Amino acid sequence: MSTKIALVTGAASGLGLASATKLAQSGHHLCLVDIDAAGLEKAAQHIRNLGSEAVTFCADLGQAENCQEAINSAIEAFGQIDTLCNIAAVMLPARTTDMAQSAFETTLAVNLAAPFYLMQAALPHLIDAHGSIVNVASAVGISAQAYNAAYCATKAGLIQMTKSLAMEYIHEPIRINAVAPGGMMTPLARNMMNVENPDPGLLARTTPLRGLVEMDDVADMVAFLASEKARGHHGSCIVIDKGMCAG
Template identity: 40%
Template structure:
């Protein structure tokens, strides 16, 4: 289900927003929400066909959407995504580091390549995008919203690389928040719980895994829609959150409150 974005059509007017992992799920919902608020959005992901569909879904919205194929497991591609956003719109005001994927694996069976890939996708990509974006954000007084997970605050079974990487996103957020404390740049982080996204339908649980351990991270209220989390991302990126800097914000239907 896609929810209708509810933001004033001028909230992000004249502002340029880079969203990674933008081809589906939370990334696509974030693109639509920023475009609905008048933003000029550069959508980055690997699959250009899906990106084109996301851009087409924004055709009647006040904002503008451009897109490019970028793989955040490559530091060069991270820099290219930032350059693409600046080339498309002449400036950069907001970065949403959303790209990532959760794969369940038994720890003793994780290969060197799988570990390196998961860390590159879920942590290093956010660092390299932020590193390339910061000079532009310093010019515009912009901000970064990093997307972590409830796995950034608690442990998840069969998810050592993912959980370690998402904990790293929290650390990255806090480190940047302190480093840029004396500048206008803001850096914040959202930690979503389970969402009704295409990734849910492609989860592959290892043979012999204890399902009760996996379900410990599930909220009693069930899955959220991606647009619910996109709304929080848009708030953090907006001037309404001008005093919010270095925050780690769970969006999880109360799961971590227990």
């Protein structure tokens, strides 16, 4: 069996790095994509220490042309791509009346437009490989969160984009799925602290009673959906939120 190739965005830290690690442990070689050059090189060395090959592509995925170039870099390095994991995201919480236009547009560009352009560029290669796409959405794309209108909108949009592409490519040899994690202790989540004097009651509405989600649990699901063991999953959105969206 030939080695599988996965491209993971947001791979320098947090869930992106955890997912890349799980994929390497399951035998994938990796194309690691992030805007953080120093973190990206550390992540690549970590993957190599696990015995997998790793190449890096450092770029701002909020610029559409960089999405095509990211896919090109994987093809140039490995000759194929079997899995695309769209994990990179920004969270810039603010009261709606205080949110800067630049912050709103950046959120849409990185969280929603970039996954679209990456999928658009990768789809022909993924179909040839009978491959898979795993999009990381969020539980707050299902059960919304105060002070986070732009982020919630992009994650809800990514869930529907996943389902739409799954329908469009229902007759093609590709699987397209999403994971919707609840709150995890990642660098991204810490941005919620930037809202001045938030209403704790509103924040509590999206705080799971069982505590934060373990990042490794989500990374395990990303790796599972990337694998052939998930052959029955297409157009699925797997919620991992310790019951937050249950009611």
